Amino acid sequence: MKKNSPKKAPKNSLARTIEPYIWIAPSVILMAIFIVIPIGYVFYMSVSEISKAGLVKGFAGLENFSKVLGSSKFSLVLKNTVVWTIMVVVLSTVLGFILALLLNNKFKGRKIARAIVVFPWATTLVIQASAWKFIIDTDYGALNTLLKSLGIIGANVNWTPTPEAFFAWEIACGIFVTIPFVCFTALSGLQSIDSSYYEAATVDGATYFQQLFNITLPLVKPSLTVATVLNIIYVFNSFPIVWTITKGDPASRTDTLVTYLYKLAFYNGKQGEAAAVSVIGFLILLVCASVYMVSTLKKGDE
Amino acid sequence: MKKLIALLLALVMVLGLVACGSGNETPATDAPVSDAGNETPATDAPAASGEKVEVTMIAAQYGTQTADWWANFVSEFNAANENINLVVDVVSWNDIYTVVNTRIANGEAPDLLNIDVFADYQADGLLLPASEWVSEETYAKFYPAFLEQSVVDDVVWAVPDLASARALYYNVDILNEVGVEVPTTWDELTDVCQKIYDYYGGEVYPWGVDMTTDEGQACFAYYIWNNGGDFTDAEGNWTLNSAENVEAIEYIIGLVNAGLTNSDPANETRYDNQDMFGAGKVAMMIGPNSIPTYCSVGGYDVNYAVASIPVNGDNASVSAGVMDRIMCFDNGYTDEELAAVTAVVDAFYDDEPYSEWVLMEDFLPATSAGGEAMAAANPESAAWIEIVGSAKFYPTAKAEWADVKQGVIDVLQQALLGEDVQTLLDDLQAEIAG
Structure with missing residues (x-):
């Protein structure tokens, strides 16, 4: 195969390398949107000062943690x-x-x-x-x-x-x-x-x-x-x-x-x-x- | 390699489940924006183009008829005001705080909001003073005592849309059977409870109490207010551990410990008590003016009557009032947009639709015209209108209220578990007042 079609090989292998990623892309994107981003946001909220109306007021460091643990x-x-x-x-x-x-x-x-x-x-x-x-x-x-x-x-x-x-x-x-x-x-x-x-x-x-x-x-x-x-x-x-x-x-x-x-x-x-x-x-x-x-x-x- | 993949998979599952668990407190990303969905944000209102001005509103769902009432109001309003497009989302009480917080966090605050609390939004500088969006004509309709409940820094930030009040409900048949009068003081109450208990050998709970997370703060209020105590003094300083408050809470805890109440006040809500009252299992309880409707909808056939909440000694009986409000978010309005908001508010408080609104879900009116309409429709309600006029309200205008509310519920529940009331209230006072 390789010897008979030397020009096609790289194209094929590139497509082959990419193809699996295309197949898993939808689930990766879904996971990013519905899992990774919310988790990231929870971490962000945990170090933020948040008003009761839900507005982020600024960086709070570990204050939330010390309040909880205290x-x-x-x-x-x-x-x-x-x-x-x-x-x-x-x-x-x-x-x-x-x-x-x-x-x-x-x-x-x-x-x-x-x-x-x-x-x-x-x-x-x-x-x-x-x-x-x-x-x-x-x-x-x-x-x-x-x-x-x-x-x-x-x-x-x-x-x-x-x-x-x-x-x-x-x-x-x-x-x-x-x-x-x-x-x-x-x-x-x-x-x-x-x-x-x-x-x-x-x-x-x-x-x-x-x-x-x-x-x-x-x-x-x-x-x-x-x-x-x-x-x-x-x-x-x-x-x-x-x-x-x-x-x-x-x-x-x-x-x-x-x-x-x-x-x-x-x-x-x-x-x-x-x-x-x-x-x-x-x-x-x-x-x-x-x-x-x-x-x-x-x-x-x- | 297998091990690694398995480990990775497990981690992903942990992540996934944590994300599910934490979705609740990440309103900005994954909470549904609204029930009705896809309306354009208020800021996009195409006022400049000379087209319709859009006014968005989120309204709390009080009951089964609320959504229909609003749909009807919106279609009539939009027909009568060709240059305004009013959009109202009716949201259940379970979701409304999350929905509102999500909208605020995304910069899509509604123009008008119908909800119970306002202080948190005011504290973030999100609200417009009522004087800017309520016409003088409408403003003059409200009971002044109600408007005072929405004052922060001498400014009225919200207007009341309705209220409810509490009184003592008692089962006439049980009291007659036992041969006792309706108690008016705490001493009489203890006595009557004991007699009912003895007569039925504990099969009937003499007194219904709710100290749950649902509404324990109401229980706290009933007893401190009727013992001359309060959450704050006249200057608005917290007075949670006053001698009157301690005495009041010790009284009600004593009543529970004596076995004269429902068996588990920390887990039985007012609705559980209302069911038991309807079924004749609870003889007396403090409840809202909606109990008649609750009993008839629930199919309960109970012979009851209403009286003032018992007091300690010669204090005046105080009813507990609950009030909901309408407020306007500061979305950088043009004059035209603000006029549209005012038009919506005027139309809502117009005597005819407003009377319908109040009568619909069995609430009490917040305007004098609404009060007259209600009294005319139902003579029995006149007494309630008087009660709500003299009721005390929770200090919801104070920023610490959410903490105080949870704090007093915690005090009641800890006291039930045998902790010392004085110590608990001292600790709470220290925590709140600093």
Whole structure:
């Protein structure tokens, strides 16, 4: 080819070099407009002095950050966010994985069971959270009504007597809506495992748990890793559940970083500080996700 | 290499999600500009070419009928004023602050804005004084007490478009059943609440309270105002930790702790309380004049009556007023453009459309003519017009109000969790007044 058409070659190779970029250009441009520019703007806002009407008044240096870090609320909110993320991610991963193991067995109605598992995931979070709020409501809640009609309780029980109780319910709701995602990621991993491994292990006399820890887990690990990283990011940034159920009340005891910054921006009119909180959250996520990815992928290679 | 690509992908996802999360507070780039969209910015009004003068307006959506009312007003106005093209965007309360801030940040502020707050825009030097764009004839119609609520540096910056006021609503049947009179003082209130509680064994909440992020500041105001306290003194200095305020907040927190209110005031909004009131689960609550409509729309059949908000001792009962406003942004108008703005405002406050406007969504009028029209249409509303005339308003003209509002809600919620009211208010006062 090359020898027969020496003149065409450079033109071809140029076109070939350019072509992929043309193909990816639309997505790159879209990402630049909808992701990179807004992020850049948030960084810009976080070091700017912004009036309550939203006008940028000038450079503020790190003043927004020092105000945020100096406020008594911030450490409380950060603690909540860490508890929220760890509890939801860890518990939903464990429960989702167990559910995936169950659904990987052959039984009658497996397809229906799998479809049902998707429901919580396929429903809008706001609707999910509203439903949970309704379930645990003291006066009209479905839970109280159910327990009363079953004769288990005599009078309405206040299921959320303390902020901690409220937060626990929010975590429960978070776990409930996150399980399907973990379950399906794990399930896809499980289905790709060759059954001959298990046959060989059974012949060698391995118990169920030996098989689970020595065959299943190592082979499902890559898909679980991806699910966990995505979950950390997603749960950390989750807004609708907390906002719908408590709005962070009382006194920020159930606030996470995202609801806190929303209130800062739109209830207190402190957009500069809100942007600073956003940047702090971004950096935390960046570090967590990178560390997790690097360490687990390294182990995977060994 | 794989590792690197995976890492990169993960980073991109982080970026993407952060961008989603942060989109909220970047109004300049990705928030929708307006519901109605694609109208030309005010500054492009082709006044010079001798064509139509465009007046743009953003109006808050009060209820289901607001958009229709404005559409009707606009078509009638544009038909009657051939040289003016009025464009009104009706925006929901959820979005309106973001929309307005976006427009301001992009240099596309509307000419007229109908919203609740004005001080933040005034502080940035974005508004024109009312005297420049409201005709004397229209100006004379407003209740003077209302205009005073929009004064900064002795200048009126906005005019009221409507108001609402609060009073005590009580379930007549429950009070009769228990055999108690309507409470007028806090002592009576505690007593009546206890009797209702005992009679129903806790199945009925005697008193509805809302200390949520939604409207906790209203709760704060009801009790401090009816204990002779206030947010500020006569000179406008913050007095958040006055002895009256501390006593008032300790009273209402005590009522909650005694179990005489709805179970979770930090998370149950006024609407939750209104629902429970409608269903006969809450016996008494302080609420706005729109509760009758709320109950009838919600299908509640409750036998209620209205009374003054209970006071401590012999203080005069104070109602809490809420007022929304119309303001004009300083977009560098020519005389012709300013005349067009004035024409729109005059047409809005013209007695007939304005009476319709006020009656439409169950609000109280801000002009004397509107008040007369309303009293004529519904004799019961006369009492409300009197109430709103004597109501106190939040100090929304002060630049610190947003912080104070969130601050007092936080104080109430912390007090519910057992913190000391005096300390909390001292801290808030120190934070606000510096």
